[in-house]
Amino acid sequence: MPLSAEPEGSVYDLGYRTYDGVRLGRRHAVLSVYVTSLRGVFGLGRHTSSKILPIGLAILALIPALVHLGVIAASETIDFEVISPDDYYEFVQWPLALFVAAVAPELVGRDQRSHTLPLYFSRPLLRNDYILAKMAALSTALLAMALVPQAAIFVGNAMARSDALDYFRENWRDIGPIVASGAMLSVFWSAVALAIGSQTDRWPLASGGIIAYFALTWILASLLVNSSDDGVFRYSLLVSGFHVVRAFTLWTFGVTLNPPTVDQDDSLYNDLYKADLSPHIYALAAMATIAVAMVIVHLRYRRMAL
Amino acid sequence: MAFLATHALTKRYSGVTALDSLDLELSPGIIGLVGANGAGKSTLIKVLLGLLKPTSGSAQLLDFDVTRHQVDLRRYVGYMPEHDCLPTDVSATEFVAHMAGVSGLPRSAARERTAETLRHVGLFEERYREMGGYSMGMKQRVKLAQALVHDPRVLLLDEPTNGLDPEARDDMLDLVRRIGREFGIAILMASHLLAEIERVCNYLVVIDAGRLVRSGPVASFTERTQVLVVEVEGDSSALAQRLREDGLRLRQEDGRILVGLEGERTYDLIRDAIADLGLALLCLEQGRQSLEDLFRTPKADADDASLG
Numbered sequence: 001m002p003l004s005a006e007p008e009g010s011v012y013d014l015g016y017r018t019y020d021g022v023r024l025g026r027r028h029a030v031l032s033v034y035v036t037s038l039r040g041v042f043g044l045g046r047h048t049s050s051k052i053l054p055i056g057l058a059i060l061a062l063i064p065a066l067v068h069l070g071v072i073a074a075s076e077t078i079d080f081e082v083i084s085p086d087d088y089y090e091f092v093q094w095p096l097a098l099f100v101a102a103v104a105p106e107l108v109g110r111d112q113r114s115h116t117l118p119l120y121f122s123r124p125l126l127r128n129d130y131i132l133a134k135m136a137a138l139s140t141a142l143l144a145m146a147l148v149p150q151a152a153i154f155v156g157n158a159m160a161r162s163d164a165l166d167y168f169r170e171n172w173r174d175i176g177p178i179v180a181s182g183a184m185l186s187v188f189w190s191a192v193a194l195a196i197g198s199q200t201d202r203w204p205l206a207s208g209g210i211i212a213y214f215a216l217t218w219i220l221a222s223l224l225v226n227s228s229d230d231g232v233f234r235y236s237l238l239v240s241g242f243h244v245v246r247a248f249t250l251w252t253f254g255v256t257l258n259p260p261t262v263d264q265d266d267s268l269y270n271d272l273y274k275a276d277l278s279p280h281i282y283a284l285a286a287m288a289t290i291a292v293a294m295v296i297v298h299l300r301y302r303r304m305a306l
Numbered sequence: 307m308a309f310l311a312t313h314a315l316t317k318r319y320s321g322v323t324a325l326d327s328l329d330l331e332l333s334p335g336i337i338g339l340v341g342a343n344g345a346g347k348s349t350l351i352k353v354l355l356g357l358l359k360p361t362s363g364s365a366q367l368l369d370f371d372v373t374r375h376q377v378d379l380r381r382y383v384g385y386m387p388e389h390d391c392l393p394t395d396v397s398a399t400e401f402v403a404h405m406a407g408v409s410g411l412p413r414s415a416a417r418e419r420t421a422e423t424l425r426h427v428g429l430f431e432e433r434y435r436e437m438g439g440y441s442m443g444m445k446q447r448v449k450l451a452q453a454l455v456h457d458p459r460v461l462l463l464d465e466p467t468n469g470l471d472p473e474a475r476d477d478m479l480d481l482v483r484r485i486g487r488e489f490g491i492a493i494l495m496a497s498h499l500l501a502e503i504e505r506v507c508n509y510l511v512v513i514d515a516g517r518l519v520r521s522g523p524v525a526s527f528t529e530r531t532q533v534l535v536v537e538v539e540g541d542s543s544a545l546a547q548r549l550r551e552d553g554l555r556l557r558q559e560d561g562r563i564l565v566g567l568e569g570e571r572t573y574d575l576i577r578d579a580i581a582d583l584g585l586a587l588l589c590l591e592q593g594r595q596s597l598e599d600l601f602r603t604p605k606a607d608a609d610d611a612s613l614g
Contacts, residue, residue, distance in 0.1 A: 015488070016426060016485075016488060016489040017422065018457050018489075018490075019411070019415070019419060019456065019457035021411070021412070021415050022410075022412060022415075023381045023409075023410040023411070023456070024410040024411070024412065025377065025381070025410060026377060028407070028410055028412075029407075029408045029409070029410060032404065032407035032408045033408060036404050036407075045396065045400060046395055046396065047395055047436070050395065110393055111393075114390070114391065114392060114393040114394065115387075115389055115390060115391045116391050116392070116393055118357060118385070118387050118391060119385070119387070119391055119405060119452060120408060121355075121356075121357055122355040122356070122357060122380060122383065122385040123380050123381075123405070123408045123409050123410075124377045124378075124380045124381050124408075124409065124410055125377075125408055126377065306352070306357045306358075
């Protein structure tokens with residue numbers, strides 16, 4: 001038997017191989033952070049415990065649409081709508097607000113807590129690129145949460161009719177306002193949530209801050225508007241996340257504010273009617289809030305010591 | 307152009323000058339950056355990465371200006387920070403692949419190189435587990451892997467053996483040396499431990515208070531001195547007495563005799579003296595300057611060098 005020159009039992013080692021393939025730049029870096037962050041929002045690729053809260057709240061946001069579909073499926077008459085598209089957010093504003101409060105702090109707090117940011121910022125990724133990717137990921141998640149149930153309602157309504165195309169012909173004009181108001185809500189609330197959430201790496205504090213923003217601005221604005229007929233207090237509605245989204249949604253559907261009926265307990269609607277501000281002002285307020293929030297996030301990351 | 311060059315590079319924090327008009331010009335190699343804690347090692351690395359903006363002066367790495375061409379430069383740089391930087395709730399595979407993507411590698415290439423790189427740093431089955439349960443040694447390996455995964459041209463390592471036990475420390479130093487010698491990647495490694503630098507690096511930069519103290523090949527720091535160290539079993543005082551009578555300059559220290567070397571004749575005299583006195587020779591070697599000498603005060607150096 002010929003003796004092998006190779007020493008017996010040697011470890012098979014391929015050795016180091018250099019990488020000669022393409023090196024993509026900033027755009028790819030942003031895309032990588034975006035995709036990973038979007039997955040992370042729903043806890044995908046992470047431990048089961050990270051999935052419970054976001055998935056649970058996503059299901060909660062689906063319930064009004066499911067109830068709606070159940071009612072129209074069970075009812076004989078199909079001439080009424082349980083939820084009309086222009087007041088959809090009345091039903092899901094809290095699940096959506098709790099969702100951003102739950103996921104935004106983890107989205108930006110994790111990298112701060114585990115000191116991973118120096119690894120990101122020593123790669124082809126600028127700090128503003130990182131913010132952009134996180135903002136886009138949160139907005140996408142929220143947009144999906146806002147639009148998927150409404151799409152289900154729209155399709156359900158059409159199926160309930162004898163002629164689905166007929167329903168589509170009558171209601172296709174709602175699609176624009178549904179998408180526009182959903183996009184505004186997503187970007188607006190994401191920006192605010194990131195501005196608050198990026199300030200600390202402790203998520204209970206950050207989540208509490210975001211919930212406090214929605215609750216306090218809502219309650220205070222409502223109290224101020226109803227406390228007096230003074231014109232100045234009307235503008236307090238412009239800082240309230242719930243009021244601004246509601247007003248913007250009504251505006252996109254072209255709804256004019258009529259005097260509320262006596263038994264109408266839609267408090268946001270009543271506040272908006274009482275304040276009687278031009279709808280454009282709410283759109284401007286949303287854009288101004290987004291701009292201020294992004295500046296706050298930018299300053300937070302620029303000043304961060306790495 | 308040089309691989310790494312700085313010109314009057316200065317970085318001031320509020321009141322503290324971390325880098326004080328530092329001038330460097332280095333060729334690629336395994337470069338050790340030595341200095342006490344707070345000497346400015348980490349600051350220099352962070353300025354080179356663009357994590358910190360210099361107060362004044364300029365720096366080039368791989369022919370890129372570090373402030374003007376940050377993004378281009380960072381595609382070819384790997385960075386291993388001093389402190390913990392790993393999320394606890396993802397696996398090493400997932401994390402390193404993500405970091406490869408952020409470095410610009412397409413998805414499939416990122417996956418492939420992640421598997422290879424983790425194998426090179428010695429992480430096997432455990433790479434699919436969440437990193438929260440990793441030992442310090444495993445964490446350091448992942449930190450090195452994420453710096454290496456995109457095949458950088460230069461690695462900036464900040465205290466790579468930080469927090470490791472002696473065995474893990476040896477493994478890490480072997481790994482760094484292998485990356486520098488076999489993988490052909492230039493390395494700038496900061497450490498406050500001279501012994502580590504001596505083992506791994508072939509070039510040395512010593513900084514103190516943000517200023518350059520000395521730089522050169524490691525060998526030039528450890529040149530042989532003109533002193534013979536003699537150690538015997540038995541009465542060393544008698545030997546010292548005899549050698550003095552033979553006309554040699556010497557000094558006794560901790561039972562050892564340090565003899566001034568004056569040509570081949572010195573060896574002969576020591577051999578004869580030991581043979582005549584019937585002593586057992588334990589050690590006879592030419593003394594080396596140690597890197598530690600760099601940090602001794604000049605006064606102490608002068609005392610050490612004087613032979614009675």
